[in-house]
Amino acid sequence: DVKVTQSSRYLVKRTxxxxxxxxxxxxxxxxxxxxxxxxxLGLRLIYFSYDVKMKEKGDIPEGYSVSRExxxxxxxxxxxxxxxxxxxxxxxxxxxxxxxxxxxxxPGTRLTVT
Amino acid sequence: xxxxxxxxxxxxxxxxxxxxxxxxSSTTLSNIQWYKQRPGGHPVFLIQLVKSGEVxxxxxxxxxxxxxxxxxxxxxxxxxxxxxGTYFCAGLPGSGYALNFGKGTSLLVTP
Numbered sequence: 217d218v219k220v221t222q223s224s225r226y227l228v229k230r231t232x233x234x235x236x237x238x239x240x241x242x243x244x245x246x247x248x249x250x251x252x253x254x255x256x257l258g259l260r261l262i263y264f265s266y267d268v269k270m271k272e273k274g275d276i277p278e279g280y281s282v283s284r285e286x287x288x289x290x291x292x293x294x295x296x297x298x299x300x301x302x303x304x305x306x307x308x309x310x311x312x313x314x315x316x317x318x319x320x321x322x323p324g325t326r327l328t329v330t
Numbered sequence: 331x332x333x334x335x336x337x338x339x340x341x342x343x344x345x346x347x348x349x350x351x352x353x354x355s356s357t358t359l360s361n362i363q364w365y366k367q368r369p370g371g372h373p374v375f376l377i378q379l380v381k382s383g384e385v386x387x388x389x390x391x392x393x394x395x396x397x398x399x400x401x402x403x404x405x406x407x408x409x410x411x412x413x414x415g416t417y418f419c420a421g422l423p424g425s426g427y428a429l430n431f432g433k434g435t436s437l438l439v440t441p
Contacts, residue, residue: 258433
């Protein structure tokens with residue numbers, strides 16, 4: 217079974233702190249994604265990566281950065297957390313080869329910024 | 331960015347009734363996927379449709395992809411309480427890596 221794990225299920229941080237969210241997948245997928253999910257807004261793409269050290273902005277990249285130093289790991293960084301970044305953060309990976317574009321999601325990190 | 335609109339936002343049915351959710355894209359899609367998210371859980375892949383006019387079934391679930399590859403639907407026959415959750419469609423544009431997710435339809439089924 218494909219497994220996508222995220223470093224924390226729940227996280228509470230203070231405004232202005234630097235926050236790291238880690239995601240690891242064990243299926244050798246090239247592509248990894250970070251989303252945030254808010255009530256009534258669905259899943260919104262923050263950043264994605266299609267290869268090691270490669271990254272592309274999604275729909276809402278402001279206030280976030282990412283790092284992909286190894287194929288299995290994709291990190292989301294909040295340089296200076298703000299209260300409007302309180303949300304559920306979901307990581308996903310996908311092979312995107314041989315017509316297989318299925319995304320495998322991690323359990324999510326519920327981040328509260330106070 | 332490209333939009334995938336999904337309706338309705340919420341649906342409340344009695345167990346045994348049918349349910350349908352619809353997705354429409356402003357642009358032609360190379361494929362469309364459907365995901366289910368149980369309360370407190372994460373999205374789980376249900377199916378992918380690739381061909382124009384494609385219809386796929388999974389037990390009581392029927393998925394359709396429109397002829398123009400711009401719209402899709404998910405129909406559940408005779409809902410059960412285990413069908414409760416939010417159903418998302420996600421379209422992959424003709425080029426690129428990123429899915430465009432609809433906002434989801436939250437289904438509540440009462441016994």
